[in-house]
Amino acid sequence: LVAVWRTAVAFAPVPRITWEHGEVGLVKFHEPGIFNYSSLLMSEDKDTLYVGAREAVFAVNALDISEKQHEVYWKVSEDKKSKCAEKGKSKQTECLNYIRVLQPLSSTSLYVCGTNAFQPTCDHLNLTSFKFLGKSEDGKGRCPFDPAHSYTSVMVGGELYSGTSYNFLGSEPIISRNSSHSPLRTEYAIPWLNEPSFVFADVIHKSPDGTEAEDDKVYFFFTEVSVEYEFVFKLMIPRVARVCKGDQGGLRTLQKKWTSFLKARLICSRPDSGLVFNILQDVFVLRAPGLKEPVFYAVFTPQLNNVGLSAVCAYTLSTVEAVFSRGKYMQSATVEQSHTKWVRYNGPVPTPRPGACIDSEARAANYTSSLNLPDKTLQFVKDHPLMDDSVTPIDNRPKLIKKDVNYTQIVVDRTQALDGTFYDVMFLSTDRGALHKAVILAKEVHVVEETQLFQDFEPVLSLLLSSKKGRKFVYAGSNSGVVQAPLAFCGKHSSCEDCVLARDPYCAWSPAIKACVTLHQAEGSSRGWIQDMSGDTSSCLDKSKESFHQHFFKHGGTAELKCFQKSNLARVVWKFQNGELKAVSPKYGFVGRKHLLIFNLSDGDSGVYQCLSEERVRNKTVSQLLAKHILEVKMVARIPPSPTSQ
């Protein structure tokens, strides 16, 4: 009768500020009649943002995306549309050309692929003329057939690495390299890829000094059906896989297949609370000059019992590398003739190590290319693509867990606060068109603000960060268009207290101009500026932004006294003659928990009413006077109707 396992937990760091759509300055781009703005590509040199949508590609000014520079359409012919419809697909939605690959090919051209009414096709887009070259390459394996299927790709040295499905049904998954001299692909076998949903791919170049990594490596992130775990129904598992750029495939075994394909589990969980995040939504690679190594930031949701939970886990490159280069492998074993179980492989591992890139050691042993790797090594990697060791996140736990939200995309900006400290600011988009900006302060998550990017609460499909000095923006694509947002809305904070309480690493208070300024935009010296990431407002000497009102009311009437406070973390307190008022009927009431109502006015209600906000920051309460109202209740004969307070 005693319940031992009752560990319901609540993770809900509330965004401090909620900016409704239209409340802050956002720039929007959308072309009438064009939908599904799913692919974004930035040209930092040209200050141009390329946008791949359904049946169209656009070039817009990255500093003001409402300014369209070029456009090109790529429509499906009526003939093709009809053939697609004959196969049972929708002419209005599925049998169109969804741009899914938009990659830089050279300084003057882009590589573009679209679903093309279930006949995936690729072409080159000339950036000077902004016209397609009409190459009409077969896009099979580079771009999905079905716009509903998952895809990811990255261009490395003019060769496209992609993860998607290889057939009409979407039942044959593939990770491949599209290369004229050495095309490679994955085996079509459950141990290699088991109903994967591709999320992200990127290249990590070998270190310039050549000591550590001796080859460029391409990492793929996806969620697939687990072979190693079992529960009441099919379990999904998030994975990172990697291949080597120098891979040439095997000579006999694994001919034209990857010899360097290895994959491992990504762990993102909180065992103490029973939280398991096993559906990968997006990955961002954070690279920054001050950062020792790249860090993979990943957004997850749970597969099981997801009634609105998201998490962010971060993984260092070296943790991922270590699992592939030194970790144990898994093997499958047949139990009692009919069951396949995956367990740790404890036997001898062939040399060179299966799945390793060709490094100096291999070269010293005369293995100069994957083509002359011994059959034992190739057969082993063919049968054992899955590592037994898992990739564990930094600090062994999620950086952030948020309730009542489904995050879809992530970008991270590493920025320096006024005191020189670096902060990794996470920008997380939701399936309801919002953007959350979160930062870790003293090991706690602080969601600085939530911005409603899209009025119609549509899911954000793609997110792109541009963090060039003086041009820091987030770009978000949805079904209806693209939105450009600045990284901070410092100017919206009208008092020094508000500016400091925001605990936004981008914002500081300038006493000289009495304004909250954006660090990376402000000109001139930052001397005297006030910023305190612990929320300590004691340096604020400027008087608060309090508003002042005087009102006259008649006996027996009702007064409404207004008060404005944007912070969701603050409590509004009303004081009358310095005593706190409680919302006790029938005398007082609150409208929207902020504005005060006073019913049945009498002489005794005359006096000074103050609205204060109290915000708790690190166990300290910061009080701010927001408004002061002086009320005079008069027994009058015939004066004009008393004004309602504004």
Added chain:
Amino acid sequence: LVAVWRTAVAFAPVPRITWEHGEVGLVKFHEPGIFNYSSLLMSEDKDTLYVGAREAVFAVNALDISEKQHEVYWKVSEDKKSKCAEKGKSKQTECLNYIRVLQPLSSTSLYVCGTNAFQPTCDHLNLTSFKFLGKSEDGKGRCPFDPAHSYTSVMVGGELYSGTSYNFLGSEPIISRNSSHSPLRTEYAIPWLNEPSFVFADVIHKSPDGTEAEDDKVYFFFTEVSVEYEFVFKLMIPRVARVCKGDQGGLRTLQKKWTSFLKARLICSRPDSGLVFNILQDVFVLRAPGLKEPVFYAVFTPQLNNVGLSAVCAYTLSTVEAVFSRGKYMQSATVEQSHTKWVRYNGPVPTPRPGACIDSEARAANYTSSLNLPDKTLQFVKDHPLMDDSVTPIDNRPKLIKKDVNYTQIVVDRTQALDGTFYDVMFLSTDRGALHKAVILAKEVHVVEETQLFQDFEPVLSLLLSSKKGRKFVYAGSNSGVVQAPLAFCGKHSSCEDCVLARDPYCAWSPAIKACVTLHQAEGSSRGWIQDMSGDTSSCLDKSKESFHQHFFKHGGTAELKCFQKSNLARVVWKFQNGELKAVSPKYGFVGRKHLLIFNLSDGDSGVYQCLSEERVRNKTVSQLLAKHILEVKMVARIPPSPTSQ
């Protein structure tokens, strides 16, 4: 970049009515200084409720539990308390005597066990003198050492069957029969019990005609660590186990151990939504004259990602029976020397069937007792106590899924509505002191009402139903006391519409006395009574309960017009001169979403205001007029202050 697995779902059938503590008539029992009222036992003949608490047992009048009939204390001696404290336990909380077993032994005595400062002890309580006999039996294996450990027990034919832990640490789980002539217990081995948390036990007697079941069977319900499933961390799994009453143990193999112990998985999940409920909280056996067979109602919460989810699944006795009597077994296999995996056993099964009760077939083959079962059968059941087949719920899915709540206990009352239809009414207690009453109507869950039983929002530890004709009550025990609640609050519905809209099978409207009456309490004929479980109010001819008010207000003032509506499913609509009012600032405002505020009154605001409630029931909207206000705005010189509406 496309997220395929984003299946956040919201299950939240809102209770139609919320009764705050004190709003409805509840009877309470608690003794000053006594806590942890965890054990409840009803004597239907004597109309007495026995209550086991910490260091005390009480007998109270079941019709009015505030009336205490008897009390007896069972305190731990100072000496024992000190010894317990020396072992590192808390003198104030743990080293006390928590009553965990309270079972009927005969018509004049109870069997009582307590934790007794980590020295579990049992005694007989004479019901005539209400004194303990001072037997001081060793309670090991019947009652846990630690009040934090799980326990369950049931008295069958004067022998106590119990599930709990056998040692001080709580590390040795046991299901045992305390019997002088044939004590039996489980093997101490992981395949038998793996860190179980016991929840419930009950006996199902053999059918009187002796055709089907040929022995009484005792069923145990618990959650334990899974051996057959694996995920990122330890997975829990809910189980039902059963033993036969006629079991005598084996002669050599399984000597003094169960030869009939088998266990199986309980499934409670919604694969389409990724919902898995694997932590059992409580079980109730529904038996009723009209019911073909007993039904097990079970309350679950999820282990993984539980941010407030509960479910109810129901299992028929025959489904459970079928798994044990005809299901496949599981076997463990060693994979690659070091891994133990559990898979389906497909080999030959010995005869008589391992784990089966001694039935006529066994007897015909000369196996008259478990003592002469062949060694092959005994060795098999010793090694294969776990079934491969699972026990699936009625309709293959949960009867109820509720968000933002943790249910702790369940009782179910099968009741007949006015039209003769039977309804299984579920009473579910929460970890915040509330009771939900839920019923399935047209395949949808309808939570009739939520009652706050305990003011302090404490978890409900025990729940008991008494459904004797004319004495239907729910009793709930918590840390602070026991509460007695009627099964319905029909009298609180003041109009025919409200009475019918409640869709409460216990309630009907009597036009004769113009009141909502309780079916099982009302005297005389039910002719003319109105009840419609589909919420159709068209039979209601009595005029609605509308209230009527007249007000005079001055120019420029603010009016507050009140409206009362208890239903959480209804929307309140205000009409002025028959047009619907919207809460558009600055003219109108709402207080608590029900009362209307009219600001800055002028001549044009004079007129008739009506408050209506609209409640959607099965895609039909039922409208009720709740209040009518006539407002007159006057430009006055000197009249007394205008009254605020009440």
